[in-house]
Amino acid sequence: MDLTWSDDEQAFRAEVRAWLETELAAWRSRHDGRILSGDTKEGFAQHLDWERTLFDARYAVVSWPEEFGGRAASRWEWLIFEEEYYRAGGPQRVTQNGIFLLAPTIFEFGTPEQQAHILPRMASAEDLWCQGWSEPNAGSDLASLTCRASRDDDRGGWVLDGQKTWTTRGAFCTHLFGLFRTEPGSERHRGLTYLLVPLDLEGVTVRGFGRLDGDEGFAEVFFDGAFLSDDAIPGGVVLGEVGQGWSVAMATTSSERGLTLRAPGRFTATADRLVDAYRERSGRASGDSAHGLDPGLRDRVVQGWMEAEAYRLQTLQTVTEDAEGRPAGATSSFVKLWWSELDVNLHETALDLLGAEAELDSQWSKGWQFALSGPIYAGTNEIQRNIAAERVLGLPRK
Numbered sequence: 001m002d003l004t005w006s007d008d009e010q011a012f013r014a015e016v017r018a019w020l021e022t023e024l025a026a027w028r029s030r031h032d033g034r035i036l037s038g039d040t041k042e043g044f045a046q047h048l049d050w051e052r053t054l055f056d057a058r059y060a061v062v063s064w065p066e067e068f069g070g071r072a073a074s075r076w077e078w079l080i081f082e083e084e085y086y087r088a089g090g091p092q093r094v095t096q097n098g099i100f101l102l103a104p105t106i107f108e109f110g111t112p113e114q115q116a117h118i119l120p121r122m123a124s125a126e127d128l129w130c131q132g133w134s135e136p137n138a139g140s141d142l143a144s145l146t147c148r149a150s151r152d153d154d155r156g157g158w159v160l161d162g163q164k165t166w167t168t169r170g171a172f173c174t175h176l177f178g179l180f181r182t183e184p185g186s187e188r189h190r191g192l193t194y195l196l197v198p199l200d201l202e203g204v205t206v207r208g209f210g211r212l213d214g215d216e217g218f219a220e221v222f223f224d225g226a227f228l229s230d231d232a233i234p235g236g237v238v239l240g241e242v243g244q245g246w247s248v249a250m251a252t253t254s255s256e257r258g259l260t261l262r263a264p265g266r267f268t269a270t271a272d273r274l275v276d277a278y279r280e281r282s283g284r285a286s287g288d289s290a291h292g293l294d295p296g297l298r299d300r301v302v303q304g305w306m307e308a309e310a311y312r313l314q315t316l317q318t319v320t321e322d323a324e325g326r327p328a329g330a331t332s333s334f335v336k337l338w339w340s341e342l343d344v345n346l347h348e349t350a351l352d353l354l355g356a357e358a359e360l361d362s363q364w365s366k367g368w369q370f371a372l373s374g375p376i377y378a379g380t381n382e383i384q385r386n387i388a389a390e391r392v393l394g395l396p397r398k
């Protein structure tokens, strides 16, 4: 693997860096420098404004084909974009569940008509997608889900019943991609179908609720006999085949845990901020013994930086293997374990470094609160360890 960037790649990096510097400043000033969390109603609207700025410059989905709003950039260029994005302090992508989770699955399983309709509208943030998988009694054990879609041939569509929960930004989204039981009496992962559902159907109720950090980023979605017509989405509302929803969903989880959801640029930028914070404080400490730093912190900062760098290098290898036609599969569980635990470690080290000042620094304190959820979302880390043990290491099931 050649780790040097080509001239074209370096030119792309310079172009992205310059654009982000100008446009992020313009966006912040459009909102009087008061940018709120994208997991609040007002903040979500600010972030949509940013998403449309990205789209207009064809930076919303750089690696997608041009016909869908992208630049046909390589996976490596996408990694460069992500590095620059987080280096510049770019905001959370409120479109992420669409562009990073659903889109790779649409590219793999969608018909040309579905792709032509769904992808450009997703890229431009016209349609906003949320993930409707978890239910009150189906989280880690997703195959126990009970949301039903009953076939109604007379009307040409599906009748939806049941409840989804933990739907990130569901209250602000227009569409949901979800798993429904379409074969009456089926069990576990059989008889499920992956459906694409507009949320404005009669019989769908979306109720936002707050997270522990105070933001209202979650929603419960209730389906009470909602009728989903086959033509509610041009090209059809079923992604993949009826009854094959589980295998389609596994492609989405591979994106969620593996390559697309959490690019290393996010963590290398956090590690760099941690190093800067340590440098700043150790300078302060040397001039004032009352602020002496725990010597163990230095090792933790270095360790955190190295682990972020290791993730960057590992991702370059994953991208190379992917380009050679060797997709990550179950090994994406290792990747998820790595980035989620890394994020917690980086933030905990920062909080220990900052001491009481951390309370005043919302980037670190809020970042830490969110990092704590990393070992839960995208499949808990206990489940990832089970998958890695059974499917990668070939250990017996307990």
Ligand SMILES: Cc1cc2nc3c(=O)[nH]c(=O)nc-3n(C[C@H](O)[C@H](O)[C@H](O)COP(=O)(O)OP(=O)(O)OC[C@H]3O[C@@H](n4cnc5c(N)ncnc54)[C@H](O)[C@@H]3O)c2cc1C
Binding pocket: 130, 131, 132, 133, 134, 135, 138, 139, 140, 141, 165, 166, 167, 168, 169, 373, 376, 377, 378, 379, 380, 381, 382, 383, 386
């Ligand atoms: C920030 C955040 C965003 C989320 N966004 C979405 C979203 O947009 N859409 C969506 O559908 N869901 C979303 N979720 C839900 C998430 O997928 C679930 O929380 C997760 O799958 C765990 O399910 P659960 O909460 O029901 O916990 P449970 O499955 O009840 O697990 C409880 C505990 O038991 C452990 N456990 C369970 N089974 C086993 C086992 N077999 N072996 C070992 N340990 C086990 C778990 O690891 C966990 O520690 C989100 C969650 C978070 C935190």
